[in-house]
Amino acid sequence: MKIAILPGDGIGPEVTRQAVKILDVLAAEGLRFEREEALIGGCAYEATGHPLPDATLALARRADAILFGAEGGFQYETLPRGLRPGDALLAVRKQLDLYANYRPIVTFDALLDASPFKREWVQGLDILLIRELTSDLYFGEPRGIEMRDGLRVGTNTMYYDEREIARVAHTAFQTARRRHHKLCSVDKANVLEAMELWRTVVDEVAVGYPDVQLTHLYVDAAAMALVRDPRQFDVIVTGNLFGDILSDEASMLTGSLGMLPSASINAQGKGLFEPVHGCAPDIANQDIANPLASILSAAMMLRQGLNQPGAADRVEAAVRKVLADGLRTRDIAQPGTEIVGTEAMGDAVAAALRANAQ
Known part of the structure; x- marks a missing residue:
């Protein structure tokens, strides 16, 4: 090795x-x-x-x-x-x-009082957030800063193709099968076409995993739910940008960003x-x-x-x-x-x- x-x-x-x-x-x-x-x-x-x-x-x-x-x-x-x-x-x-980026959000019993959240809200917390890591705004083209009509304009492109979505969705469903058969997919399909495709492809992949309970949340609702009732979640799958933000938010449930590992x-x-x-x-x-x-x-x-x-x-x-x-x-x-x-x-x-x- x-x-x-x-x-x-x-x-x-x-x-x-x-x-x-x-x-x-x-x-x-x-x-x-x-x-x-x-x-x-x-x-x-x-x-x-x-x-x-x-x-x-x-x-x-x-x-x-x-x-x-x-x-x-x-x-x-x-x-x-x-x-x-x-x-x-x-x-x-x-x-x-x-x-596929795996970010476990797990509380340690010895650190429950270090969390800014009430002990009873986070005790036993064990969430696995799977973040797509090689597409989205971080890699989409075109991108950059340019002058248009005398103004500086910044551009980033939220890009996903169906293959990229499907493979991380398969990873998430397979992971959910090894845990508690629950998967929440987080997107912004009501506003963003790239996320509309995300939800469509996740639903298509779900057909092959009838034993996994799939739910969908918009990212703003997911951010609220993570602090209101975090233990409702088991496996979460989401895009690159949203995963970056939500995983840092979820880290505070455990008490410190210094406690969280990850695997890509x-x-x-x-x-x-x-x-x-x-x-x-x-x-x-x-x-x-x-x-x-x-x-x-x-x-x-x-x-x-x-x-x-x-x-x-x-x-x-x-x-x-x-x-x-x-x-x-x-x-x-x-x-x-x-x-x-x-x-x-x-x-x-x-x-x-x-x-x-x-």
Whole structure:
């Protein structure tokens, strides 16, 4: 098993180091894999003049799975399109056709009081949001900023073809079958033609899954429902833009964006695994970032990317153990808990994993 490690920018290297610690514990126990690290994002631009060097893309293609940290930084926001750190991640998704993004929204019992929502609203919450990742406004053409009649005009194109919709819909229905046979598709079919096609194709795909209960919601109604009654949802499937927004909204149900992992998978089962919190440059290199989303992303990589479900279960159990023991990073701190730094949290999860050696 070959793992590409792409730490990236901001807090990416710090949190990725903690995930690698966990992988090293498993390797010491006999799990065989090799890992290779490469530059991506702003650090790659600084070193090579491009956020996605050819060597990094080649490594991503060779690897069985990719563990990604974060990309970005305030200093890169004025770079031309194509040279910004975020363009590198978009390019990897497109080049490897990582069309299905899995974002689990799960509450930990030990963190229920860290959520801004009432305990009884979020206890036992387990939602899986599947976001289409390689089309929509992020990739549609035409796009850009131009002058028209003396005015600056910005254009982005919401684009979907029926094949793109159908394949992510099949993925969502198959996932719902493995869970509780409930799927909610989120769109804006009452206003947008691209979303009208989305709903039509999802309904067509649904014919092949009579055992899955399908519902539809407009995105504005879905945003409201997520905060009014989140436990009504099991699997949600939606487009790239809406998935980006709704997954961040849903993250606050759990108490912190720093707790959420994700996986982006292609048709061959190859995946890129990353925390969803972004680069957070304002807290980078201060040993205060929460590494648990990165560690949980490594667990998703073990389960979905490397077919090691037992190892994934153990990593997740180790995370639950340190939380139950009262350890917290600053973003999830509660009265009576012990606040620790990034490195100390990674060490604690590694220790819990060793203690639970099989």
